[in-house]
């Protein structure tokens with residue numbers, strides 16, 4: 001189809017337009033189980049290019065209803081969020097400028113890789129604290145659009161809480177700036193006679209009219225990426241109205257982000273890890289409750305299988321850490337004694353404490369360690385920040401290693417990101433494991449234990465139809481179970497192709513219809529990333545699962 005409009009498209013953008021098989025193949029996958037080949041990949045040079053592209057689609061939509069725009073940053077989405085069979089807009093090539101870093105904030109473009117961004121902020125002693133485990137491969141546009149969270153979210157919350165301003169190209173083909181408004185500023189916007197005024201008016205009316213229902217729908221968990229976060233837009237008590245909270249986490253379905261002002265926080269000067277070794281999931285819940293009063297910046301876990309896999313991949317782990325394999329091997333001596341004494345652990349839990357004052361840190365560590373001793377929790381206090389790095393590498397890289405290294409099977413994220421209230425874990429976990437066992441789905445488990453958020457990523461042979469067939473069946477069961485426990489189907493990875501069809505397990509029909517109205521107000525012609533967040537289609541998703549294990 002693209003041969004009909006491609007020459008015209010090439011004329012409206014200054015950036016690169018790519019049609020080569022090599023590029024189309026590269027952009028037809030992300031870190032999900034899906035494969036969707038785009039018709040064309042565009043590397044926009046600037047905001048004008050994005051505006052022109054939206055106007056171009058507007059002019060062609062009647063004749064070619066399937067034409068659409070899907071943004072892509074680092075391409076590490078685990079839900080198929082950045083995949084499309086139409087036009088993919090890739091931001092990492094030209095949208096990679098970082099503005100002057102101010103005392104507490106910075107302007108950035110969506111194609112900036114987090115790894116480059118972090119180097120710059122650290123020079124000023126600052127961090128953007130909601131980075132995901134994929135921090136070495138993801139970019140800021142994707143972190144904002146998925147509302148990513150990570151190892152420090154227990155302390156600093158998720159990306160949405162650190163987004164101060166966004167520039168977004170909307171469906172009328174113009175770029176607008178969004179930020180938190182007070183009542184007076186909101187009234188001025190609502191009074192405008194243009195498209196921006198219409199958006200403010202209609203979204204405000206929708207939220208105001210359904211205020212109680214919307215507040216009731218707010219997920220009762222510490223983290224959530226499912227749906228549109230209508231409950232965070234309008235604060236009636238304070239009289240504030242903030243559309244950045246609607247665009248954040250919307251997976252590029254409401255507009256294309258061209259720039260953002262993000263809040264940064266001061267990095268504490270010293271940190272130390274306490275590594276705990278547990279023999280069962282009951283102790284995991286007990287430990288979370290013991291550790292939380294000590295206000296850790298991170299409280300993370302991974303299971304026995306992940307630990308065994310990372311031992312198998314020790315050379316890769318050493319390479320990632322730029323460490324010598326032999327010294328890395330010997331650094332596990334303390335752990336080896338622990339295993340001899342108490343057996344191989346079922347779970348490893350990382351508790352990180354941070355302070356500017358090293359004396360204060362020591363005091364807190366001693367107190368925590370004493371408490372763990374009293375409660376007979378097997379643990380080691382790392383001797384230095386550096387000594388704890390091997391555990392962070394295992395925690396951050398395990399899924400990436402699974403993706404790349406296990407032959408004949410593929411890491412299969414489809415129930416990969418649920419969260420429940422941590423107090424429900426002792427009941428929830430056995431029920432979950434029963435479902436997985438019944439369907440022969442063998443999980444590896446890593447997670448943010450302190451937030452009750454776990455990543456289950458089974459290794460499956462997706463070349464077999466019988467294995468692929470388990471995906472909708474197990475999803476249905478697991479997401480129903482999450483509904484029963486008032487959990488979220490996705491705490492941070494988002495909905496995409498894989499989970500949009502299951503939003504009904506979390507939200508009422510009424511709330512789902514409000515999500516559809518939001519999409520209708522902002523994107524009435526379905527220009528932006530169709531099939532994600534609303535109008536999900538499991539049949540379409542199943543038809544686009546990769547059938548090769550690579």
Ligand SMILES: Cc1cc2nc3c(=O)[nH]c(=O)nc-3n(C[C@H](O)[C@H](O)[C@H](O)COP(=O)(O)OP(=O)(O)OC[C@H]3O[C@@H](n4cnc5c(N)ncnc54)[C@H](O)[C@@H]3O)c2cc1C
Nearest residue numbers: 073074075076077081132133139141142145148149252257
């Ligand atoms: C090994 C591994 C570990 C991971 N760990 C975590 C984790 O700990 N926490 C977590 O939250 N996630 C995690 N993820 C998922 C993913 O890496 C994150 O969600 C990440 O922030 C996505 O960033 P990205 O740049 O790769 O985005 P992409 O995959 O490129 O895009 C993500 C979404 O954002 C949209 N988007 C991108 N740019 C724009 C834009 N300019 N305007 C509008 N929409 C846009 C895309 O359309 C897509 O829907 C992990 C993934 C992997 C592979």
